[in-house]
Amino acid sequence: MTDLLTIQRLTKAYPGVVANDDVSFSIAPGEIHALLGENGAGKSTLVKMIYGLVKPDSGTMALHGAPFSPAEPRAARAAGVAMVFQHFSLFEALNVAENVGLGMENPPPIRELAREIREVSHAYGLPLDPRRLVGDLSAGERQRVEIIRCLLQDPKLLIMDEPTSVLTPQEVEILFATLNKLKSEGTAILYISHKLEEIRALCQGATILRRGKVVGACDPRQASAAELAEMMVGEALHTPDRPPSEAGKVVLQVAGLTSESVSTFGTRLQNIGFEVRAGEVLGIGGVAGNGQDELLSALSGETMGASETVRLRGEPIGHLPPNPRRTRGMLSAPEERLGHAAAPDMSLVDNAVLSGWQREDLTRGGFVRWGRARAFADKIISTFDVRTPGAHVAARALSGGNLQKFVIGREILQRPDVLVVNQPTWGVDAAAAAAIRQALLDLAGAGAAVIVISQDLDELMEVSDRFAALNAGHLSAPRPARGLTMEQIGLMLGGAHDMDVAHTEEAEHIKETYQDSHHEETRP
Amino acid sequence: MNLASISPILLLASLMVAATPILLAGIGELVTERAGVLNLGVEGMMITGAIFGFAIAVETQSATLGFIAAAIAGAALSLLFGLLTQYLLSNQVATGLALTLFGLGLSALLGQGYVGIKGVDVSKIHIPLLSDIPVAGPILFQHDLMVYVAILIVAVVWATLKFSRIGLILRAVGENHEAAHALGYKVIRIRLMAIAFGGACAGLGGAYLSLVRVPQWTEGMTAGAGWIALALVVFASWKPWRVLIGAYLFGGLTVLQLNLQAAGMKVPVEYLSMSPYLITILVLVIMSSGRGRAHLNAPAELGRSFHASS
Numbered sequence: 001m002t003d004l005l006t007i008q009r010l011t012k013a014y015p016g017v018v019a020n021d022d023v024s025f026s027i028a029p030g031e032i033h034a035l036l037g038e039n040g041a042g043k044s045t046l047v048k049m050i051y052g053l054v055k056p057d058s059g060t061m062a063l064h065g066a067p068f069s070p071a072e073p074r075a076a077r078a079a080g081v082a083m084v085f086q087h088f089s090l091f092e093a094l095n096v097a098e099n100v101g102l103g104m105e106n107p108p109p110i111r112e113l114a115r116e117i118r119e120v121s122h123a124y125g126l127p128l129d130p131r132r133l134v135g136d137l138s139a140g141e142r143q144r145v146e147i148i149r150c151l152l153q154d155p156k157l158l159i160m161d162e163p164t165s166v167l168t169p170q171e172v173e174i175l176f177a178t179l180n181k182l183k184s185e186g187t188a189i190l191y192i193s194h195k196l197e198e199i200r201a202l203c204q205g206a207t208i209l210r211r212g213k214v215v216g217a218c219d220p221r222q223a224s225a226a227e228l229a230e231m232m233v234g235e236a237l238h239t240p241d242r243p244p245s246e247a248g249k250v251v252l253q254v255a256g257l258t259s260e261s262v263s264t265f266g267t268r269l270q271n272i273g274f275e276v277r278a279g280e281v282l283g284i285g286g287v288a289g290n291g292q293d294e295l296l297s298a299l300s301g302e303t304m305g306a307s308e309t310v311r312l313r314g315e316p317i318g319h320l321p322p323n324p325r326r327t328r329g330m331l332s333a334p335e336e337r338l339g340h341a342a343a344p345d346m347s348l349v350d351n352a353v354l355s356g357w358q359r360e361d362l363t364r365g366g367f368v369r370w371g372r373a374r375a376f377a378d379k380i381i382s383t384f385d386v387r388t389p390g391a392h393v394a395a396r397a398l399s400g401g402n403l404q405k406f407v408i409g410r411e412i413l414q415r416p417d418v419l420v421v422n423q424p425t426w427g428v429d430a431a432a433a434a435a436i437r438q439a440l441l442d443l444a445g446a447g448a449a450v451i452v453i454s455q456d457l458d459e460l461m462e463v464s465d466r467f468a469a470l471n472a473g474h475l476s477a478p479r480p481a482r483g484l485t486m487e488q489i490g491l492m493l494g495g496a497h498d499m500d501v502a503h504t505e506e507a508e509h510i511k512e513t514y515q516d517s518h519h520e521e522t523r524p
Numbered sequence: 525m526n527l528a529s530i531s532p533i534l535l536l537a538s539l540m541v542a543a544t545p546i547l548l549a550g551i552g553e554l555v556t557e558r559a560g561v562l563n564l565g566v567e568g569m570m571i572t573g574a575i576f577g578f579a580i581a582v583e584t585q586s587a588t589l590g591f592i593a594a595a596i597a598g599a600a601l602s603l604l605f606g607l608l609t610q611y612l613l614s615n616q617v618a619t620g621l622a623l624t625l626f627g628l629g630l631s632a633l634l635g636q637g638y639v640g641i642k643g644v645d646v647s648k649i650h651i652p653l654l655s656d657i658p659v660a661g662p663i664l665f666q667h668d669l670m671v672y673v674a675i676l677i678v679a680v681v682w683a684t685l686k687f688s689r690i691g692l693i694l695r696a697v698g699e700n701h702e703a704a705h706a707l708g709y710k711v712i713r714i715r716l717m718a719i720a721f722g723g724a725c726a727g728l729g730g731a732y733l734s735l736v737r738v739p740q741w742t743e744g745m746t747a748g749a750g751w752i753a754l755a756l757v758v759f760a761s762w763k764p765w766r767v768l769i770g771a772y773l774f775g776g777l778t779v780l781q782l783n784l785q786a787a788g789m790k791v792p793v794e795y796l797s798m799s800p801y802l803i804t805i806l807v808l809v810i811m812s813s814g815r816g817r818a819h820l821n822a823p824a825e826l827g828r829s830f831h832a833s834s
Contacts (some may be wrong), residue, residue: 053706072709089703091696093824102696103707107689 002065004029004188005050005157010059011417012045018212019045020105023059025207025217027157032179032189033101034199034220036232037209038429039400044086046209047159050190051083052076061380063157077105080156082132084146084163092135099134103149115486116138121148124178139166139288148179150226158182165455166288167493169490176202195458196225208232233430241441248278251449252330252418253311257318259298267291268475269298276418276449281440282478283464284453286493291473293335297420300332301325312418324455327358327419333407334493335426335453338402341407343397343472348388351395352377358498376413384409385435407438412443419443422453437463457489469493530783536663540671541737543775545570545729545746547674549753550760550767551681556602557757558685559718560698560825565605567750569723570730573598575631577731578741579638591670592673592730595673598727599720601627606719607826609713613829624750626696632743644738670732673767677725680685683766694718698823701830711830726750746799755804761821774800 003026012020019042026031037043048054050061052070061068063079070076073083090099096470097114101107108116114130121128124358124485126144143163160179164172179189179202193199199206200220208216208231216231223418257272269291276282286292297303299310301322309318312330322332342351353373357363362373384405388398395403404424410420424440425433441463444450453470454460460467461481468478469492476492549566573594581590585811605623608614644667649655655665674725685691694714695705701711733749734741752774760766787795 073706077708085703089706090699091699092704093699093821094692094695098692101689102692102704102709180671308621506591 003027004031004064005190006062006065007046007050008060008062010043010049010056010061012049012054012056016476020049020056021212023209023212023214024216025214025250027190027205029156029188030183030186030201031205032183032191033211034203034206035190035192036194036196036220036228037201038194038204038232039207039427040211040429041232042212043209044161044330046313047083047161047190047192050076050157051159052080075341077153080154081159082149082150082155082157083159084143084161086163086165088142090134090142090145093133095131095133096128096137097130099145099150100130101150104153115153115343117148120151124148124151124181125174126178140168143167143175144352146337151182152368153186155188157188159192161192162194163191164195166192168493168499169457169486171435172198195264196220196228196232198416199228200225210234210333210393218335218362229430236508247280248447250275252276252351252451253280253314253315254299255307255309255311257295257298257305259305259448266294267465267473269294272473274468274478276451278417279444279447280414280448280465281444281450281452283460283481284451284452284470284475285457285460285489286470287466288454288455290470292422292455292470294473295416295470295475296332296334296420296453299330299335299420301330317342322360326355329415330420331411331414331416331418331420332420333411333424337403337407338396342403345394348386348391348406349373349377351406352380352391354382355410355412380406380409380413383413384439401428404428404434405436408439412439416443418449418451420451420453423455424452425454425459427454433459467492528584529787531637533662535779535783537666538603538779539772539776540664540667541775542779543735543771544671544674545732545749545754545769546753546774547752547771548677548729548732549726550756550771551674551678551764552729553753554757554760554762554764554767555681555694555725556683556718556722557826558698558762558823559694559715560701560823560828560830561603561606561609561715561719562616562620562827563602563623563719563722563760565582565602565623565627565750566722566726566753567625567746568600569601570627570731570733570750571631571744571746572601572627573727573730574734574745575638575730575741578643578734581633581644581735582638582641583607587735588646591728593729594727596727597722598725598730602723602726602776603716605723609829610715610719616827616829627753628700628744629798635741635743638741639743641740643735643741646736646739647679660798670728670736670748674728674732675776678768682708685764695823698825701825701828705830705832711832715830726753729753729821752800752804755808757791759804759807762823763821774804777803 006026008024010020010023023046034486035046046056049056052073052075068079070079074466075508091102097110097117101110101113107113115156117128117130121144126147127139128144128148134145137145143166163175167175173299183189191199191203203220206218207214207222210232244266253275255273257269258268267290272295273424274282286294299307301320304321305318308318309314311317317325317328317330336342343354353362353368356376359378360372361374362369374391380386381388381391386402386409408421408424421440424436428436437459440450440452452460453464461484464481465490466478467481467484469476469489471493531700532568549570553563553566576597577590577594580593581587600624605619609616610617648666648668651665662714685695697709697711703710729749730746733745738745743754756767756770756774759770783798785796785801
C-alpha cells in the first residue's frame with residue numbers, strides 16, 4: 001500500500017530559531033500517526049506547513065504520491081486535508097452552522113447545511129444544535145464544531161492539534177471512538193499530543209520531534225511511556241516528590257461565593273465554598289470555561305464581593321481589593337502570563353515591583369527603591385533558574401516556561417500564607433513544569449496553603465492533597481486526592497455532556513446518502 | 525413663541541433630508557466596524573466628500589458626477605487610513621483622529637475658491653400617485669433621489685451581512701481575525717474593502733450636505749456630523765436598520781431645534797444647537813452602562829490590528 005502523505009527533508013527557519021530541521025516521515029491511509037514533542041519542538045509549524053498556512057523553506061511533500069505544496073489552506077482542503085486547531089478557529093458571536101460554513105469551500109445553503117450538521121454529528125456521536133451561538137458552548141462542544149466542520153468535507157487526512165487538552169476523561173473516550181471509526185473508514189489521522197498514555201492507546205505510529213528535529217520513530221503500542229518521555233525530553237524526567245506534611249489550621253475559608261462572569265461568554269460562580277489548611281495543596285480541576293478565571297479573580301481580589309465570602313485566618317476579606325489581600329499574605333498568579341500576570345513590555349524588575357512592592361518593601365515615600373527591586377528580581381531569577389540574559393529584559397522576550405517560573409517564583413518569594421495559581425504549567429515544557437510543581441509542593445511543605453486551579457488532571461493528581469471539581473460555576477465537595485480514579489474524577493467534572501458513542505450503521509447510511517446528494521449537485 | 529408656525533408635515537419631510545448625511549456615513553462606518561476596524565476619521569472623510577462633491581458638481585454642472593466624485597474622494601482618503609493601519613500597523617484611534625484633522629485642513633484648502641458660490645440644483649423626484657397622496661406624499665415621496673439611495677444602501681448592507689457568504693466572512697473577520705486567517709481568509713484585503721466602502725459612504729454623506737442640505741460650501745460645514753455618525757453605530761449596536769432609526773431620531777432632533785429657534789422659543793439658541801450632541805452623549809452613556817446586549821454585539825476585534833504571525 002502506498003503512503004498517503006510523505007514528507008521529506010522539510011525545513012523551516014524563523015529569525016533566530018530553526019522550527020523544523022530536515023523533518024521526514026510518512027503516513028499510511030487509515031493510520032493514526034502521532035506527532036510527539038514538547039512545546040516549541042516544532043509540531044505546530046510542521047502541521048501548518050501541511051495545511052498550507054506556512055511555506056517551507058526547503059523540502060518536499062507528496063500526497064497520494066503526487067507532489068503537494070498547498071499555497072493556502074484552501075488548496076490543502078481541496079486536496080483532502082482537514083485540521084482541528086488547538087486554539088479553536090471559531091467565531092463566538094456566530095452560530096454553529098455559520099462557523100461550519102466558514103470552514104468549507106462551497107457550503108450549501110445554510111438551511112441544508114444545518115440539516116447535514118445535525119445528521120452527521122449524531123451519526124458520529126457528537127450531537128450539535130446548528131443554531132446555537134458558539135460562545136455559549138462548552139469547550140468540548142466547540143471541539144465538536146471543529147470536528148464536524150472537517151468531517152463534512154470528507155477528508156483523507158485529518159490533523160488534530162492537542163485535541164484532548166480541553167476534554168473530560170469521558171469526552172476523551174468518545175472522541176477516541178469517533179477517531180477509531182474514522183480510521184476504519186480509511187481516513188488517516190495525524191495526532192499531535194504530548195500525553196503519552198493517549199498516544200499509546202490510540203496511535204499505530206509515532207514520530208518524535210525535539211527542537212525541530214526528528215529524534216526517533218516508533219510504534220507507541222510497543223514502547224513504554226517512560227521510553228517515549230525520554231525520547232521527547234532528551235533526559236530522564238524528575239517527578240516531584242511530596243515532603244510529608246501535617247495539615248495545620250484552617251487558613252482560608254470560602255463560603256457562599258457567587259459572582260458575575262468576567263467576560264461576555266464567561267461563567268458565573270454559583271455558591272462556592274471550601275476550606276484550605278496550612279501545609280495543604282487543594283487541587284481544583286475542570287474543563288476550561290467552567291469558572292476558573294472567575295474563581296481566581298474572586299480570590300485574588302480583582303472582583304470583590306460581600307466581606308464574609310472569603311475569610312483569611314477568620315478575618316473577612318471578601319470586600320478587599322488585591323493590594324490589602326497581598327499585605328495580609330494572600331497572593332495569586334493568574335493563568336495568562338503575558339498581560340495578566342506580567343506586563344509584556346516592561347522589564348522583569350518592573351514586573352517584580354508591580355507585585356512585590358508592599359511585601360518586599362520596594363518603595364519608600366512614594367519612590368521606588370530600584371536597588372532593592374533589582375536585588376529582588378535577581379533573587380527570583382537565581383532561585384527559580386529563570387533563563388534570561390538579565391533582569392532588565394522585557395517580560396515578552398522570555399519563553400513561556402521561563403516567564404512562568406518567574407511569575408510563580410515572584411509570588412513564592414514573597415512568603416505567602418495562601419497562594420492561588422491558575423494553570424501554573426500551561427504551555428510550559430516538561431522540565432520547567434516539574435520545577436514549578438516542585439516549588440509549589442515545597443511551599444506547602446513550608447506551611448503555606450496552596451490552591452492549584454488546573455485543567456491538567458495528571459498535574460493535579462501529582463500535587464494535590466485534596467481534589468475538587470469546578471463544573472459550570474459549581475464546585476464539588478473536595479475529596480482526598482490519593483486513591484481517586486480517572487473515572488471518578490471524570491464524573492466529578494460533569495462526565496460527558498450529552499455525547500453518545502458513534503453509531504456505526506447509521507453513520508454509514510447517512511454518509512452514503514450525503515455523498516450521493518453531493519455528487520448529484522456537483523454534476524453539471 | 526409661536527408653536528403654531530411649525531408645520532408638522534414640513535417638519536417630518538425635512539427630517540428625512542436632515543437624517544440622510546449621518547445615515548450614509550453611519551451605515552458605511554457600520555460595515556467598517558463589523559470588519560473589526562475602528563475608523564474615527566468619518567468627519568474628515570465626510571468633509572472631503574463635501575468639497576469634492578461640490579467642486580465637481582459646480583465645474584461639470586452635474587450633481588450625479590459630484591456624488592460619484594465625493595464617493596471616490598472619501599474612499600481614497602479612507603484607503604490612506606487603510607494603508608497606515610492595515611499594512612503599517614499604526615494605531616487606529618490616533619490615525620483616525622489624524623484623518624479627521626487632515627480632511628478638515630485639506631477641504632479648507634481646496635474649498636477656498638468655492639466659498640459663496642451657488643451650488644447646482646438637485647431635482648426632487650416626482651412619483652405619480654405616491655407623491656400626490658396628501659400628508660404621506662410630501663413626507664415620504666417628494667425628496668431627491670439620494671434619500672432613497674441611502675435607504676437602499678441600508679437594505680443592501682443588511683441583506684448582505686445577514687444572508688450572503690461575503691457578509692458572513694466580513695463578520696467572521698471582525699469577530700476573530702486569527703481564526704479567519706487560519707481558515708485561509710485574507711483578513712487585510714477584506715478589511716481594506718470594508719474601509720473603502722465606509723469611506724465612500726462617508727463621502728456621499730458629506731456631498732449630500734454641500735449639494736442638497738445646505739446647499740453651498742462653507743469651511744467646516746460638517747460641524748460634527750461625522751462624530752454623530754460614529755455614535756450612531758454604537759447606538760444601533762452594529763445593526764443596519766437601527767442605524768436608520770437612529771439617524772431619523774437625530775435628524776428629527778436637528779430639524780426640531782431649528783424649528784423651535786425659528787418659532788422664537790425663549791431659550792438661548794446655543795442650548796438648542798447643543799441638544800443633538802447632548803442627546804448623543806446621553807445615548808452613548810446609556811448604551812454602554814448596560815452590560816448586556818450592546819456589549820455582546822460589538823465586533824470582538826474592533827480596533828485591534830492584525831498581523832499574520834508564523
